[in-house]
Amino acid sequence: RSAREVVVRIPSVDVCECSAEDWLPGDAALRILSGLRPGGRCIARLAPELAHGDAGKPELGIPRNTALEYDIEVLQQTVLEEVNLDSKGRAMKKTTREGEGDIFERPVEGAEVTVRVEARDDSTGVVLLEERQAVFAVGAGRCCSAIEETVLTMKKGEACEVICESTDICTDAELGLKPSSSA
Secondary structure, three states, rough: EEEEEEEEOOOOOEEEEHHHHHHOOOHHHHHHHOOOOOEEEEEEEEOOOOOOOOOEHHHHHHHHOEEEEEEEEEEEEEEEEEEEEEHHOEEEEEEEEEEOOOOOOOOOOEEEEEEEEEEEEEOOOOOOEEEEEEEEOOOOOOOHHHHHHOOOOOOOOOEEEEEEOOOHHHOOOOOOEEOOOOO
């Protein structure tokens, strides 16, 4: 399963880096953006019932029952990919820099990999693990599930962020990563 996160330009807001669902309610985001790629542009007109309806969006100055028109230009698109951790939980991978090669040039279990790792608490931004290099054989169980399973989806030179569903899947004794339960 994957979701799309886009950077869009809305003239009155300048640049908004957000998930499309943050500003386009319901399934309107999917319907409008599904065919757009970076550099694509469209005008989207939403009837009140497809916009924010009876509730409006007071925090954005949008009154109740207001039709909306967006001039949308997609500047950048990021794919969020679910990483399966079997019964241990799940994580989301957000690729921030594409790697080299194609899908067949990814590490396999048992391959030795070298990665740079840094961990932050997503809610506070506090650094839990200073950036460091880790070398390990994929699938040997030396690193936490979130790192081991995500590495299997990466290409050489790729950079990504991994968002863990729970602290259990990102606890790593070897790296000294022990996030609090509120992280």
